[in-house]
Amino acid sequence: MSNVKIPNSEPQLAPASTTGSTASIAILAVAAFVIVTTEFLIIGLLPALARDLGISVTTAGQFVTLFAIVVMVCGPFLTAALANIERKRLFIAILVLFAFSNALAAVAPNVWVLAIARLLPALALPVFWGTASETASQIAGPGKAGSAVSRVYLGISAAMLFGIPLGTLASDAIGWRGAFALLAGLSLVIAVLMFLSMPTVRSSQPASMADQAKILKSPFFLANVGLSILVFTAMFTGYTYLAEMLEKSAGIASAQVGWWLMGFGAVGLFGNWLGGLWVDKKPLATTAIFSVLLAVGMAASMALAGNSIWFAIALGTWGIANTALYPICQIRVMKAASKAQALAGTINVSAANGGIALGAVLGGLSIAAWGTGSVGFVSAAIAVLAALAAALVSKLAPTTASSGPANKVPSASPARS
Secondary structure (H helix, E strand, C coil), X not given: CCCXXXXXXXXXXXXXXXXXXXXXXXHHHHHHHHHHHHHHHHHHHHHHHHHHHCCCHHHHCHHHHHHHHHHHHHHHHHXXXXXXXXXHHHHHHHHHHHHXXXXXXXXXXXXXXXXXXXXXXXXXXXXXXXXXXXXXXXXXXXXXXXXXXXXXXXXXXXXXXXXXXXXXXXXXXXXXXXXXXXXXXHHHHHHHHHHHHCCCCCECCCCCHHHHHHHHHCHHHHHHHHHHHHHHHHHHHHHCCHHHHHHHCCCCCHHHHHHHHHHXXXXXXXXXXXXXXXXCCCHHHHHHHHHHHHHHHHHHHHHCCCCHHHHHHHHHHHHHHHHXXXXXXXXXXXXXXXXXXXXXXXXXXXXXXXXXXXXXXXXXXXXXXXXXXXXXXXXXXXXXXXXXXXHHHHCCCCCCCCCCHHHCCCCCCXXXX
16 A cells, blocks of 8 residues: 655655656656555465465465554654655665565565565565655656656556556466566666666655644544545455455456456556545545445455356456545545644555455455355445445544645545646
């Protein structure tokens, strides 16, 4: 999950040269692609990985839980601790760490080494998302920040559309270890390109954390964070085991699962656009609408698993809602904190990963108790609870929550800047 940059939020960056800004921002977008693919690639590899290591799919699914918990617990603290490091050096170090961890995953002899390989990038991911968009804004220069951030976030959509499905397909040809090895090599290539093209960008002294932390006293803000946890729990109770569900419940051949995941990501681009279109004016209502759509798509995918055409439509509905809820939740939480929006975004990333971890656990438990065919119904029930919770959260909104320039937050959707 990524962080959204709000122009003029703390901390501010010192001026940087805009020479080669287009290439630098493009490389940041590719780095985002590598980082998001590293986070979620394992979802498509769970069946193959479980077979190779001799563990159950539900046990393998806890690698998703591990990654999310580390991001949730360590993200805000590490991002704050590394806030003053020169950005180019920081990003190169992160990519080298991702290269090492992916290479370690590729040669992991057992689940414990693989767990270490998943822990290391989880430490670095929130640091990247806490600083990438503000760096892109500075590199692009005045008046171009919105388009620059939008281009960086295309990396997320590309990972959901191409990175994760293609990694799954690659695992059929070269094995899941080969897929991690490819990511390791790509991480190193991007690190070298960043070294050659990105200008030096330094941060100024960040704003007082004590002042920003005052948002934690707002019941409305805290309720919005809690809603994000619930939404992401619903999303990842099902999505964590989507590859397994495609194989076992829908009867999709393992060699075809990657193509289905690619279709899931492709229709998600439409959902990403829809979410960005509506969330700025009615964030809680938009959250409720897409939570209901998510529930319908998940439950229908389970009920219609034996009918190819209707199953594809149901899965597409799931994909639209799933992808839309990423920017919807991020923007909604930031709008709930008119001051310290950067901190709000970081907290939401941690909250979302808490939901991802909980969802992976609940999905695993439901499979163990009732079989793979149950996971969509369990996640749908949680999504309905999220929609109901959104209505309750709206009752806590301060009278000025929906008006005034301080609450205006630009969309994080790649379709809108």
